[in-house]
């Protein structure tokens with residue numbers, strides 16, 4: 001098991017830590033493989049009911065390790081293949097994970113590192129963290145789903161400026177603009193993120209998974225298609241043990257004990 005990704009388990013909560021702190025957790029191939037394996041394991045383990053993603057050291061993730069994709073070292077690398085093989089599967093795994101994925105952005109989130117955070121369901125960031133679409137600084141376009149997420153989260157005017165100017169966006173502005181959920185004091189970030197992720201890990205997992213599916217589909221559906229989808233997904237949510245437990249607990253005026261089933 002590679003030490004570029006650390007995985008710990010706390011009951012139903014899985015914590016995944018990007019761990020190349022000397023490189024601000026930039027991705028090399030070993031880390032790509034370990035990250036994918038950690039996401040697949042979280043997806044496939046029914047005892048895991050939420051994932052908390054963060055970075056070791058002072059950064060969250062500086063995107064691709066540029067030393068690993070240096071065009072000056074021989075033949076120019078095929079970046080399309082890097083995306084198809086590595087980043088695109090990461091983004092699909094996060095978006096399609098049938099349980100909540102929370103990002104605790106502890107420091108700089110740059111390039112694909114920023115866009116991996118934006119693929120998560122809820123993003124908390126330390127007040128000192130910054131989001132940087134660094135791509136234009138090296139002649140590239142936003143990838144790892146960034147051109148899609150940015151445009152939908154903050155609209156095309158802000159997406160274009162963020163991508164073309166490649167200026168760092170402070171966490172508080174990111175929250176004001178709706179790019180992320182919340183900026184919190186640096187020393188409170190991990191406690192707040194663990195608390196939130198722990199609550200979600202004890203939540204109605206199937207209903208939460210269907211919720212993220214509905215919101216993802218809303219990005220491309222028209223209202224008619226979305227109403228049909230809501231009816232279909234709600235039928236599934238309504239058939240869960242957790243729906244029965246939620247209603248019973250409400251009527252009995254006690255907190256629900258969800259099992260995720």
Ligand code: LHQ
Pocket residue numbers: 022023024026062063064065066067069079082083108109110111112113132134135137138140143
């Ligand atoms: C790094 C990196 C890094 C290597 C910091 N690589 N060492 C997809 C397809 C295929 C290929 C291309 O890419 C992509 C997607 C992408 O992600 S493209 C975008 C790649 N990322 C960037 O361009 C960001 C580069 N990093 C930065 O701009 C800065 O490091 C930020 C603004 C993130 C942080 O700045 P500082 O806080 O001033 O830290 P620093 O620059 O001093 O970095 C600390 C160390 O980390 C340093 O190493 P050193 O040995 O000098 O201490 C950096 O060289 C290293 N590092 N990012 N991406």
